[in-house]
Amino acid sequence: MGVMNSKIRISDVAALAGVSTATVSRTLANPDKVGKAMREKVQEAVRVTGYQINAAARDLRQRRARSILILAPNLSNTFFSSIFAAVQEEASAADLTVQISDSNIGREKIATLGQDGRADGIILLDGGLDPEIVNGWRLPVVQLCEWNDAYDAPSVCIDNTAAVELAVDHLVQLGHRDLLHIEGPKDNILAITRRDGFLSATNASGVKASIMAGDFTIQSGAKVAHLWAALDQRPTGVICASDECALGFISEVMRLGFDVPEQVSVVGFDDIEFADRFNPSLTTIHQPRGEIGRQGAQCLIAMLTNKDVAVVPPKEVHAHLVTRVSTSRAL
């Protein structure tokens, strides 16, 4: 197990093993650069002392942090959890630690995060930051899910336009001729892309289309439920910009006495874990969050390792429609 004395330095290990600190350092980093006898003496000394490298000292000398930072617009959004998990898994395999931060902690702090040398690279889940800040970081950045063309960084996303088209086609094939889209925040690139996709797909299909404002949250879905209920001509198919919004809409609409999917078919977006277990279970666009996280992390790690992979193309991962109970044939 090793005695755990307070502060063991590399020089203590070296002294115990009767070698120089250089040899200890080499033994730890490149065991094959050291003779067998020495190596074993050092390894024994490390075991006995319970020596642990001091990360700050190593980071300072090597000018790297062995750490990546995840920036997300809202840590409590459950949509992100499995992305975090996937990123962490990849990072851990590459011996990198993971930091997380909410991206709404203020310009000053955000700018600092990318410049104080605590992170080697950044996974960015927020397309709404000032490009000047993002490009001011002198670090490799990879965007996930959201993207912003003004950022000088590759992205891993699904094709949101095509995805929303799948949803529209699905409803149209079920016979729906009047569709409603509950959109996301007005300034969010995902929300905009999905809305535009909705408009062009409905236009192409020649069905009636309308839009109501939302912000991805459960609450916004519930609020729109009342607006929908108050309409004279209620759209029979609703496509939401997020699953949470869809669940909010459905639950509220049912509380108002309507039946889903009898009276209104609802499609979500993301396929969060509960979509499948909701009642009625939710037809939605499946976004492979684990894969997005994994690919993003791998991409970032590649950029860290291989400095010259500077120009990484945007990567597109596949999304598909999952048909469940919340949508049915129009009456």
Add this chain to the structure above:
Amino acid sequence: MGVMNSKIRISDVAALAGVSTATVSRTLANPDKVGKAMREKVQEAVRVTGYQINAAARDLRQRRARSILILAPNLSNTFFSSIFAAVQEEASAADLTVQISDSNIGREKIATLGQDGRADGIILLDGGLDPEIVNGWRLPVVQLCEWNDAYDAPSVCIDNTAAVELAVDHLVQLGHRDLLHIEGPKDNILAITRRDGFLSATNASGVKASIMAGDFTIQSGAKVAHLWAALDQRPTGVICASDECALGFISEVMRLGFDVPEQVSVVGFDDIEFADRFNPSLTTIHQPRGEIGRQGAQCLIAMLTNKDVAVVPPKEVHAHLVTRVSTSRAL
């Protein structure tokens, strides 16, 4: 805005301002220890150069990391998200960065995490780690939600026994006389405490009680639904060890053609965000996750600041029952 030249060191700033590095350092850390004229010269130089402190160098010299680490048994568990958010918020306010890691990355790595000086303290959400490792970290640790008496660390939790008692009393008052508990993982302290609480509360009330195995997940709830349905004498009240489990149970039981709460009342545990929006909405024990995170972070920060707050007592936060639609009077 400041020109962002590659690597500005403190000596560059000092040179530009015509002062020593000591003065620059003091200006940044203790502006009031420096004369007004100097201070302004230095601040101007900092602005012009866009200087950012090198964290590794400072950490090395000060022997601290300005960072805390959150360890959770499963990052993709949505239960943790709002705890992360709360911890991050407190940490950010105290100028600390936040690292996260899954606690299942292997003994070796976990032990290292607490010893390489990258974190000043640890927020632990997993009571299942080897006490030798936890106590081997030479860092302040605070346990959240789960706790392990073998750890030499304070904890912030709800009173799980009392909480489960609330659930039992609720069902008993509604006239239920045969209760089932779907427990959590056999070796989990929360699961054990809740199960024992269930047994003693049902015993005290003199109602029939039985237990089925689960593991907190949606899937386990769904699986138990089949076992329940196959019984001759079906318990009319079910208390689950987690909300996810409860939602899994309810959705599956409904798919099997039963009605909730008509034929079976179900109580969850945690009050995750979707509990309120599920259909039927879920009666559950509300666990104030944001507050747990906040209190835990504050406690840890206090331990970091005030070295002699070594003996912090376990803190208990209040949990209560939220009555919704998934429970009703027994027939």
Add this chain to the structure above:
DNA sequence: ATTCCTCAAGTAATCGATTACATCATCCGC
């Protein structure tokens, strides 16, 4: 036997900040 090369190991510079200590000017009271 001499030269040259290879390889293991040690010496000491280095990363970039903080801060103990030294220095010097100023100002106080007596």
Add this chain to the structure above:
DNA sequence: GCGGATGATGTAATCGATTACTTGAGGAAT
């Protein structure tokens, strides 16, 4: 006008690793 306190600033040691460079031993080739 002088000893001493006070406070601003500079000098240089320090944190604990990595690594460029140096040294010296051993082996191969001639």
